Amino acid sequence: MADVFDQIEWNVRKIFGGEPVCVHVGNTRECDIKRHPTYTKFRAEAIRVGVQSAPSSRLWESLITMGRLSDLDGDCTWRLVILDCIIPSFRSLSARVSRDFRVDREEIRSAMVTTALEVWADTTMGVAPRHVRDRMVKAAFDVAFRHGKATSSEYPMDDTGVLSWPELPAQSSTLKASSIIDANDIRDADVAEQIRGERAGALLQRWGCFDAVRSFHDEIRTGRRSGSVNQAVKSSRLRSLISNPNHYYYLSDLYPRHIGLPEAAGVIGIAESAAHRLIRAGQFPFPVARAGRSYKVSVRALMHFKDIPDVIVHVDDVENGALHARGTVP
Known part of the structure; x- marks a missing residue:
């Protein structure tokens, strides 16, 4: 019978299949490093270096960082990958504890995964990525022995609970800037969506960059490019009847997915050297991916x-807002 370990492995293999895996920026086409292994080879290497020297491994530093970045997007894919690369260390111990203490093996394994995820959550800030893997393993080992000695179900967990994919965060915020339309206290979701798009278009026009945005829109309309908006979070059924549902995108789609550390440090307001120190100490305010x-x-x-x-916007709304700001709409 499949337990939580098996379910994690099956889910990860279903996600990646036999395609190349990029642990640097998450996308092989956007990565500066051009040679990427399949998931099977990547996992074997992660297991090997994890057991030998995870704290000094760049691979594990990148792996932990990808997990943190995925968490910010409400995506647990790389968190599952981390568990999948740790599980081989759990299997033999869970079997031995189950045998020696005559405790249900599935309960021990569920407790180990639960504890590893608790450590993952507790080490979000203040712990350098290179130390996270070993802390997760140590805590899982400790709880397995405690569970065995207690010979009770002190740490219950539904095996499928860890695999639940979190819902995407609600896109209810509005741009913090002056708007051509007062969007305060808008209760109609369709109207609020339209105002968010028009407000974004007005700002882009005032910044003098709307011509580049128009090219982006043309690519979306012709199907050469698609936005990253999941179908489940697009507009209501009413607006979908009059607005092409494939013409939605996140504002972040207008920007490159990644920038360099010097540029990011400038945005935050710190020196690049300070950013490097914070990253090494595990105290940078959000995860940073390493590529080479x-x-x-x-x-x-x-x-x-x-x-x-x-925010999620529609190309028509953004363009209408830009036209209003330009003063070409009566």
Whole structure:
């Protein structure tokens, strides 16, 4: 019978299949490093270096960082990958504890996964990525022995609970800038959505960059590009009848997915040297991906830190707002 360990492994393999895996920025096409292994080879290497020297491993530093970045996007994919690369260390111990203490093996394994995830949550800030893997393993080992000695179900957990995919965060925030329409206290979701788009378009026009945005819109309309908005969080059924549902995108789609650490440090207001010190100490305010000798900063993570809402907009609304700001609409 499949237990929580098996379910994690099956889910991760279903996600990646036989495709190349990028642990640097999460996308092989956007990564500066051009050679990427399949997930099977990647996992084998992660297991090997994890057991030998995780604190000094760049692979595990990148792996933990990808998990943190995925968490910010409400995506547990890389968190599952981390568990999948740790589970081989759990299997033999859980079997031995189950045998020696005559405790249900599935209960022990569920307790180990639960504890590992609790450590994951507790080490979000103040712990350098290179130390997270070993802390998760140590805590899971400790709870397995405690569970065995207690010979009770002190740490229950539904095996499928850890696999539940969190819902995407609600996109209810509005741009913190003056708007051509007062969007305060708008209760109609369709109207609020339209105002968010028009407000964004007005700002882009005032910043003098709307011509580039128009090119982006043309690519969306012709199908050469698609926004990153999940179908489940697009507009209401009413607006979908009059607005093409494939023409929605996040504002962050207008920017590159990653920028360099010097640029990110400038946005935050600190020196690049200070940013490096904070990263090494595990105290940088959000995860930073490592690709070779350089760091890549997720623009979405930076927007989240700066409290800049990554709202969903429709190309028609954005263009209408730009036209209003330009003064070409009566």
